[in-house]
Amino acid sequence: MSRYLFLMLGLAISVANASAQAPSKTAEQDPHDLAYSLGASLGERLREEVPDLQIQALLDGLKQAYQGKPLALDATRIEQILAIHEAKTAAEVPQSEKALAGEQQFLAREKAASGVRELADGILLTELTPGTGSKPLASDEVQVKYVGRLPDGTVFDKSTQPQWFRLDSVISGWSSALQQMPVGAKWRLVIPSAQAYGADGAGELIPPYTPLVFEIELLGIRH
Numbered sequence: 001m002s003r004y005l006f007l008m009l010g011l012a013i014s015v016a017n018a019s020a021q022a023p024s025k026t027a028e029q030d031p032h033d034l035a036y037s038l039g040a041s042l043g044e045r046l047r048e049e050v051p052d053l054q055i056q057a058l059l060d061g062l063k064q065a066y067q068g069k070p071l072a073l074d075a076t077r078i079e080q081i082l083a084i085h086e087a088k089t090a091a092e093v094p095q096s097e098k099a100l101a102g103e104q105q106f107l108a109r110e111k112a113a114s115g116v117r118e119l120a121d122g123i124l125l126t127e128l129t130p131g132t133g134s135k136p137l138a139s140d141e142v143q144v145k146y147v148g149r150l151p152d153g154t155v156f157d158k159s160t161q162p163q164w165f166r167l168d169s170v171i172s173g174w175s176s177a178l179q180q181m182p183v184g185a186k187w188r189l190v191i192p193s194a195q196a197y198g199a200d201g202a203g204e205l206i207p208p209y210t211p212l213v214f215e216i217e218l219l220g221i222r223h
Contacts, residue, residue: 121176123195139167139223142164142178143218150213151211167179186216187215189213189214190212190213193211196212
């Protein structure tokens with residue numbers, strides 16, 4: 001759907017909300033004010049998105065389309081122009097904003113999955129195998145087997161044999177989650193970027209603002 005259709009939909013919702021908060025007879029009694037309000041709202045949005053917009057051309061297109069008159073450009077050309085504009089606008093969005101938006105969408109999908117519960121700091125847990133042993137402290141070493149994946153499923157790290165780690169030397173998402181994990185358990189963890197490598201990422205391996213997915217099996221604890 002064209003971004004302009006989203007814009008007009010948002011405008012319609014804004015007007016509907018305003019109508020719900022004020023007596024509906026106001027708009028009915030003063031069509032001039034309604035039209036002006038619609039124009040002002042649309043103008044504010046377009047000023048932010050297209051600051052060098054040719055206002056007269058906008059008014060011509062708006063008037064002709066609203067009145068059902070023949071348009072100066074055919075539908076194919078209009079769609080082409082809008083598609084180019086949308087692509088240009090998307091390209092101007094900072095990569096950090098795109099990455100953050102993508103992370104939020106991924107976390108929302110993961111959180112909605114069956115069997116998922118949320119730990120502190122937004123870490124998402126799915127229990128694959130229950131454990132019955134003790135739980136490590138923040139100062140302990142843990143022996144684990146694990147697989148680490150990016151949101152698209154790419155494996156970026158994997159243990160070929162059990163590994164020992166100090167909990168005070170791993171990413172905060174690991175430290176926080178494993179302190180709640182009993183020996184013998186196997187969990188799937190989705191760790192937000194803020195609890196992993198954040199805005200810096202990890203070289204070329206992990207981009208900035210990337211949530212990480214781990215399958216971790218806790219095998220032992222060493223104090």
